[in-house]
Amino acid sequence: MEFQRPTLSRRGGDVPWSPIRKLTPLADEARGRGVEVLHLNIGQPDIRTPRPVLDAYRSFDADVLAYSPSLGIPRLRESIAAYYQRCGISVEPRDVAITVGGSEAIFFALSAVCDPGDEILVREPFYANYVAFAAMISAKVVPIPASIDEGFALPSRERISRFIGPRTKALLYISPENPTGIVYDSAELETLRELCRRFGLYLIADEVYREFIYDDHVAFRSVLDLPDLAEHAILIDSVSKRFSSCGARIGSLTTRNRLVMELVDKFAQARLCPPTVGQLAADAAYRMDPSYFEPIRNEYRRRRDLVVESLRRIPGTLFHVPEGAFYLMARLPVTDAEEFARFLLTDFSWKGKTVMLAPGQGFYSTPDRGRDEVRIAYVLECGRLAEAMEILERALDAYNNFTGGAPATRSAARCRA
Amino acid sequence: MEFQRPTLSRRGGDVPWSPIRKLTPLADEARGRGVEVLHLNIGQPDIRTPRPVLDAYRSFDADVLAYSPSLGIPRLRESIAAYYQRCGISVEPRDVAITVGGSEAIFFALSAVCDPGDEILVREPFYANYVAFAAMISAKVVPIPASIDEGFALPSRERISRFIGPRTKALLYISPENPTGIVYDSAELETLRELCRRFGLYLIADEVYREFIYDDHVAFRSVLDLPDLAEHAILIDSVSKRFSSCGARIGSLTTRNRLVMELVDKFAQARLCPPTVGQLAADAAYRMDPSYFEPIRNEYRRRRDLVVESLRRIPGTLFHVPEGAFYLMARLPVTDAEEFARFLLTDFSWKGKTVMLAPGQGFYSTPDRGRDEVRIAYVLECGRLAEAMEILERALDAYNNFTGGAPATRSAARCRA
Numbered sequence: 001m002e003f004q005r006p007t008l009s010r011r012g013g014d015v016p017w018s019p020i021r022k023l024t025p026l027a028d029e030a031r032g033r034g035v036e037v038l039h040l041n042i043g044q045p046d047i048r049t050p051r052p053v054l055d056a057y058r059s060f061d062a063d064v065l066a067y068s069p070s071l072g073i074p075r076l077r078e079s080i081a082a083y084y085q086r087c088g089i090s091v092e093p094r095d096v097a098i099t100v101g102g103s104e105a106i107f108f109a110l111s112a113v114c115d116p117g118d119e120i121l122v123r124e125p126f127y128a129n130y131v132a133f134a135a136m137i138s139a140k141v142v143p144i145p146a147s148i149d150e151g152f153a154l155p156s157r158e159r160i161s162r163f164i165g166p167r168t169k170a171l172l173y174i175s176p177e178n179p180t181g182i183v184y185d186s187a188e189l190e191t192l193r194e195l196c197r198r199f200g201l202y203l204i205a206d207e208v209y210r211e212f213i214y215d216d217h218v219a220f221r222s223v224l225d226l227p228d229l230a231e232h233a234i235l236i237d238s239v240s241k242r243f244s245s246c247g248a249r250i251g252s253l254t255t256r257n258r259l260v261m262e263l264v265d266k267f268a269q270a271r272l273c274p275p276t277v278g279q280l281a282a283d284a285a286y287r288m289d290p291s292y293f294e295p296i297r298n299e300y301r302r303r304r305d306l307v308v309e310s311l312r313r314i315p316g317t318l319f320h321v322p323e324g325a326f327y328l329m330a331r332l333p334v335t336d337a338e339e340f341a342r343f344l345l346t347d348f349s350w351k352g353k354t355v356m357l358a359p360g361q362g363f364y365s366t367p368d369r370g371r372d373e374v375r376i377a378y379v380l381e382c383g384r385l386a387e388a389m390e391i392l393e394r395a396l397d398a399y400n401n402f403t404g405g406a407p408a409t410r411s412a413a414r415c416r417a
Numbered sequence: 418m419e420f421q422r423p424t425l426s427r428r429g430g431d432v433p434w435s436p437i438r439k440l441t442p443l444a445d446e447a448r449g450r451g452v453e454v455l456h457l458n459i460g461q462p463d464i465r466t467p468r469p470v471l472d473a474y475r476s477f478d479a480d481v482l483a484y485s486p487s488l489g490i491p492r493l494r495e496s497i498a499a500y501y502q503r504c505g506i507s508v509e510p511r512d513v514a515i516t517v518g519g520s521e522a523i524f525f526a527l528s529a530v531c532d533p534g535d536e537i538l539v540r541e542p543f544y545a546n547y548v549a550f551a552a553m554i555s556a557k558v559v560p561i562p563a564s565i566d567e568g569f570a571l572p573s574r575e576r577i578s579r580f581i582g583p584r585t586k587a588l589l590y591i592s593p594e595n596p597t598g599i600v601y602d603s604a605e606l607e608t609l610r611e612l613c614r615r616f617g618l619y620l621i622a623d624e625v626y627r628e629f630i631y632d633d634h635v636a637f638r639s640v641l642d643l644p645d646l647a648e649h650a651i652l653i654d655s656v657s658k659r660f661s662s663c664g665a666r667i668g669s670l671t672t673r674n675r676l677v678m679e680l681v682d683k684f685a686q687a688r689l690c691p692p693t694v695g696q697l698a699a700d701a702a703y704r705m706d707p708s709y710f711e712p713i714r715n716e717y718r719r720r721r722d723l724v725v726e727s728l729r730r731i732p733g734t735l736f737h738v739p740e741g742a743f744y745l746m747a748r749l750p751v752t753d754a755e756e757f758a759r760f761l762l763t764d765f766s767w768k769g770k771t772v773m774l775a776p777g778q779g780f781y782s783t784p785d786r787g788r789d790e791v792r793i794a795y796v797l798e799c800g801r802l803a804e805a806m807e808i809l810e811r812a813l814d815a816y817n818n819f820t821g822g823a824p825a826t827r828s829a830a831r832c833r834a
Binding site: 002003004005006007008009010011012013015016017018021042044045046047048049053054057058059060062063064065066067068070100101103104107111112113114115116118129132133136137138169170196197198199200201202231232244245246247248249257259260263266267269270271272273274275276277278281 | 432
């Protein structure tokens with residue numbers, strides 16, 4: 001009898017490794033050598049999880065840890081709708097589906113609108129997992145290239161429309177943006193809105209960093225607040241960053257399009273339900289007073305300012321000053337930022353410490369773009385963040401002395417307005 | 418300017434509604450009329466969640482509710498590997514990926530092995546969500562029809578091989594089986610094993626009901642315990658039913674195939690991590706003494722016996738006496754079991770109570786199969802279960818008097834060996 005070996009799916013090959021976690025084995029090795037690794041690579045906030053969230057876990061009181069309804073506990077759907085009302089966005093609880101993190105919300109949105117071979121347009125650089133979710137359903141992220149040299153400005157309507165073809169189903173954007181920290185301004189949102197209306201595309205907006213905006217002159221507007229877009233708009237959200245509750249795995253998908261919600265309901269039934277106690281914790285979080293965000297915003301603003309000031313002192317860097325979230329993309333004075341990020345973990349330490357960065361290329365799908373860039377997540381308190389930035393500066397010196405070096409041009413930061 | 422409306426995906430249309438929850442709106446209406454609904458439709462156990470699981474939530478002690486590693490907390494991967502060792506299955510922690518419920522484990526398994534248009538063979542009737550997960554990735558469940566008239570016996574190797582074509586990637590089975598309660602015997606497992614080896618197929622086994630077997634003469638064997646199948650075998654598991662912890666949303670995918678695990682790792686990274694506290698709770702569960710299962714098994718055995726005895730008294734029923742899990746499929750003396758299930762919720766009550774059943778057709782994809790069948794989940798304590806069965810008997814009388822009725826033939830139960 002002849003035997004055959006089983007084969008793997010192509011889709012599995014198409015899913016990229018996370019650029020955020022790619023160098024994790026090297027970081028483990030560094031720790032094994034006794035080097036402390038300061039993580040600027042991952043968006044895991046160090047902000048304390050608010051007491052009402054932790055209390056929801058600690059006071060869980062039921063005899064049976066049962067399934068919740070597939071679309072979520074009604075009380076949580078209500079508290080999220082009420083939160084949106086406070087943000088000036090008018091939605092009803094039935095428009096809100098509770099998901100397993102923002103990740104599942106993105107996955108459900110793409111699944112509701114894409115078949116195999118269909119395309120989603122996303123400004124590049126982008127959150128790498130969008131590509132992964134698209135690949136898992138054999139759809140494709142088509143990048144709209146934006147350049148660090150132009151402060152990642154959204155290309156014109158005409159330019160974007162050239163990327164729209166018969167398989168294009170949606171535009172996806174995130175604001176405040178991971179990995180650039182950009183907040184979409186009203187002209188950019190209008191561009192997206194018009195394109196979606198004109199070409200019959202969905203507009204999927206990831207607004208998980210809504211509260212994290214650091215400049216008073218920057219106005220935030222939700223996709224659900226854009227006119228004449230009820231059928232097109234799908235809002236992705238999550239408690240992970242908002243309430244420093246990444247491990248709860250609670251997100252939401254909100255849309256006024258009833259047909260999309262009907263498909264989401266079917267997807268949700270298939271996976272039964274989101275974590276039950278996590279939903280109770282999320283409910284407690286969304287019922288907190290909005291003043292909760294003020295000190296946290298101030299803390300992130302201090303960190304943002306610290307990173308920006310530090311980078312300005314490093315010759316040869318270029319970056320857009322982030323308006324929100326807790327990331328920025330920076331061009332470093334190196335030709336291969338991934339090699340430099342490896343060097344940090346394998347060959348460098350200062351006072352027993354080193355820094356882990358996310359190589360920029362992982363946030364681009366266009367070949368060779370982002371090779372000299374890194375994403376920096378400012379999720380450490382200022383003392384450690386200052387240390388990390390000093391290590392970065394010293395490591396660049398060492399690396400460039402070691403490799404022969406990049407030209408020591410001035411640092412350049414770009415801001416809007 | 419002309420506007421276009423956005424369109425929905427075909428995949429969304431291909432995902433079926435859950436047959437378990439299909440009649441939920443009618444149940445809500447019945448409750449609205451003051452009728453108490455006894456749920457035999459859903460596999461939500463009423464068994465108390467064990468104290469160590471609840472304590473893990475209540476004693477969660479960290480400042481930040483952080484992400485866990487994507488493949489799960491190492492301690493939990495170790496405790497699951499140790500649990501398998503106790504079950505006589507030799508695997509290492511690195512073979513175990515923690516997932517968001519058994520649902521995600523199935524989804525990851527299918528995603529690792531299927532591309533759009535690929536096929537998975539499953540004995541019919543089957544757990545309806547397998548069809549949903551396949552549809553979400555544009556793959557297809559191909560039913561291997563088994564008949565209630567033959568006690569759902571697995572067709573012969575030759576018969577099954579006729580369903581295997583160039584797009585067939587895997588055989589999927591569940592033992593003990595939802596919805597029939599069947600435990601695959603060694604001859605059936607050998608049939609599946611040989612087919613997978615011969616045709617290069619994966620053998621995906623859902624063993625979430627492993628401990629729930631009620632007859633001493635029934636032997637259970639895990640897919641990971643079958644010889645020469647290391648590359649083929651993928652094991653799906655979950656704490657939901659095992660530890661009455663459905664709301665934790667913790668499952669696992671275990672395989673010795675390193676290439677499959679590598680794809681699972683990528684899928685896992687994309688969705689970041691399973692619920693953190695739920696993993697601590699699952700860890701506590703898997704570290705309990707196996708004697709935990711004994712009283713629960715006894716309780717389910719009593720329920721199984723009660724349901725079987727009750728059904729035997731109802732003329733015109735046919736069913737296979739379940740060896741495990743907590744479900745059975747029963748043919749009722751009606752031509753349209755879904756109509757009867759609706760009748761129970763809309764037109765019938767006895768002493769202010771009625772019963773909710775899962776119509777059988779939802780567990781078949783072959784048109785018209787299962788129309789006179791229902792799935793019964795015996796997840797109520799014996800007192801309420803006896804009431805439910807009495808209501809079922811009385812409702813059948815009322816329904817058949819009302820509709821003109823089915824012939825009152827004898828009840829027939831089939832058992833193996």
